[in-house]
Amino acid sequence: MAPDVAPGAGAASEYTRLSLWWEEVPLPLPARPALNEDLQVDVCIVGAGFTGLWTAHSLALADPALRIVVLEREVAGFGASGRNGGWCSALFATSDNALARRHGIDAMRAMRNAMHQTVDVVGASAASEGIDCHFQKGGTVDLVRSEAQKERALAALEESRSLGFGEDDLRWLGPEEARTLVGAAGTMGATFTPHCAAIQPALLARGLSDAVERRGVRLYEHTQVLDIRPAGGRGPSVVTNGGTVRADVVVRATEAWTPTLPGSERDIVPVYSLMVATEPLGPDFWEAAGLGTRPTFADHRHMIIYGQRTADDRIAFGGRGAPYHYGSAVRPSFDSDPSVHALLRETLVELFPDLAGVRFSHAWGGPLGIPRDWHSSVGYDRATGLAWAGGYVGDGVATSNLAGRTLGDLITGKASDLTRLPWVNHRSPRWEPEPLRWMGVNAGLWTMKLADRSEGRNGRPSKTAGVLGRLLGQ
Numbered sequence: 001m002a003p004d005v006a007p008g009a010g011a012a013s014e015y016t017r018l019s020l021w022w023e024e025v026p027l028p029l030p031a032r033p034a035l036n037e038d039l040q041v042d043v044c045i046v047g048a049g050f051t052g053l054w055t056a057h058s059l060a061l062a063d064p065a066l067r068i069v070v071l072e073r074e075v076a077g078f079g080a081s082g083r084n085g086g087w088c089s090a091l092f093a094t095s096d097n098a099l100a101r102r103h104g105i106d107a108m109r110a111m112r113n114a115m116h117q118t119v120d121v122v123g124a125s126a127a128s129e130g131i132d133c134h135f136q137k138g139g140t141v142d143l144v145r146s147e148a149q150k151e152r153a154l155a156a157l158e159e160s161r162s163l164g165f166g167e168d169d170l171r172w173l174g175p176e177e178a179r180t181l182v183g184a185a186g187t188m189g190a191t192f193t194p195h196c197a198a199i200q201p202a203l204l205a206r207g208l209s210d211a212v213e214r215r216g217v218r219l220y221e222h223t224q225v226l227d228i229r230p231a232g233g234r235g236p237s238v239v240t241n242g243g244t245v246r247a248d249v250v251v252r253a254t255e256a257w258t259p260t261l262p263g264s265e266r267d268i269v270p271v272y273s274l275m276v277a278t279e280p281l282g283p284d285f286w287e288a289a290g291l292g293t294r295p296t297f298a299d300h301r302h303m304i305i306y307g308q309r310t311a312d313d314r315i316a317f318g319g320r321g322a323p324y325h326y327g328s329a330v331r332p333s334f335d336s337d338p339s340v341h342a343l344l345r346e347t348l349v350e351l352f353p354d355l356a357g358v359r360f361s362h363a364w365g366g367p368l369g370i371p372r373d374w375h376s377s378v379g380y381d382r383a384t385g386l387a388w389a390g391g392y393v394g395d396g397v398a399t400s401n402l403a404g405r406t407l408g409d410l411i412t413g414k415a416s417d418l419t420r421l422p423w424v425n426h427r428s429p430r431w432e433p434e435p436l437r438w439m440g441v442n443a444g445l446w447t448m449k450l451a452d453r454s455e456g457r458n459g460r461p462s463k464t465a466g467v468l469g470r471l472l473g474q
């Protein structure tokens with residue numbers, strides 16, 4: 001049976017609303033088929049975000065003869081990969097200290113070095129595939145805007161030094177230097193790492209999907225995977241709404257949607273991160289705000305915030321704070337939360353008071369995936385034929401590239417520095433059943449919010465947030 005082209009596959013409106021970034025995706029989208037037959041292939045990848053696409057890319061490069069298919073319920077880049085903050089950073093969800101405690105200092109260093117290199121690999125791979133994703137490696141400035149934040153920033157520097165990292169990896173910026181890079185109000189200093197590039201994520205995801213197709217990977221969109229079954233004599237199989245795919249290896253690359261797959265309900269919790277963007281800003285604003293080399297920016301508060309100056313001179317700015325939804329539900333309606341979007345706009349104006357009165361043109365959001373021990377992982381079990389990668393928390397833009405290259409080596413049986421990294425074949429414990437999960441995750445989110453509020457009032461570091469960090473193994 002010939003594959004069908006899904007109705008509406010090339011339509012614009014459905015996906016351009018997903019994020020600021022999606023608005024710049026060239027239209028019409030290529031009309032890719034939906035699966036409507038049974039297939040036998042070498043590797044079947046479920047999910048066409050960065051993880052699935054980098055995995056396909058690395059396998060196609062390693063062995064062009066491999067028959068690889070990618071199955072995507074919507075379109076490539078529909079998930080977090082097409083909607084994120086565009087920090088292509090060396091951040092890894094598990095802290096260096098926690099990695100060193102669990103795996104030893106050498107393994108932690110190897111992981112950190114691999115992440116540092118990965119930032120450049122993303123830029124180089126995108127360039128070699130002719131993808132212009134507005135990659136600019138300006139590092140990250142983490143502002144210090146209160147005494148409590150300063151205490152945490154200095155502790156982070158001390159920890160970094162004690163683990164053997166130098167000024168080239170993380171350094172202190174005095175108030176003047178910090179304000180030149182990021183002209184935010186109330187800046188008392190900052191920490192700076194060069195290991196981050198600002199990117200336009202949807203252009204990278206869509207460009208990658210074209211690149212893997214050019215390399216012979218078959219991409220089926222509008223194809224929902226209903227079940228992934230481990231090897232039962234004939235290799236693992238993937239049941240979809242349009243046919244069954246049998247493969248030697250099946251890669252699960254579904255991140256926040258993982259709990260929708262039978263048997264994986266408690267593997268990861270989906271948590272929403274939301275973003276806003278200003279209209280393009282003029283030279284007067286940038287003269288004061290800096291961000292000339294497009295460093296990504298945040299500050300040392302507990303609740304994560306993240307920003308970047310886009311290539312077309314907007315600020316794209318996001319943060320956590322949206323509640324976790326009961327039963328690990330993931331729905332399009334959760335992409336928007338007016339109160340969180342309003343808080344993000346307020347926070348950004350508080351950072352850059354010159355933005356008061358400026359029009360915010362976009363507001364969007366998406367789900368990311370958190371494993372119970374905040375330990376991202378990549379792995380392949382030859383016995384079942386099942387492979388996976390994810391649990392990046394909010395740090396998947398670069399990590400997914402490392403995952404894809406690692407899966408390439410694991411699946412083709414190449415022992416390498418990548419396959420020896422400590423996150424390989426790590427198994428996170430499962431989350432608690434409901435309602436404990438709902439209570440625990442939302443209590444954690446509230447603790448972070450309250451800790452920031454109390455620090456804002458009295459300037460002292462919050463003890464409760466510190467205890468929560470330790471409970472999470474950070």
Ligand SMILES: Cc1cc2nc3c(=O)[nH]c(=O)nc-3n(C[C@H](O)[C@H](O)[C@H](O)COP(=O)(O)OP(=O)(O)OC[C@H]3O[C@@H](n4cnc5c(N)ncnc54)[C@H](O)[C@@H]3O)c2cc1C
Binds near residue numbers: 255258398
């Ligand atoms: C708002 C926001 C901001 C973020 N900012 C940053 C940042 O600045 N830097 C950073 O490093 N990370 C950031 N992240 C996290 C980062 O975007 C993700 O970790 C990363 O994109 C995950 O890639 P992925 O391919 O694993 O998952 P996704 O991109 O989510 O892709 C999963 C894909 O699987 C598909 N799928 C799911 N279930 C099925 C099924 N049953 N059948 C078929 N297909 C299925 C989905 O449709 C989706 O396309 C952010 C996330 C969000 C939401």
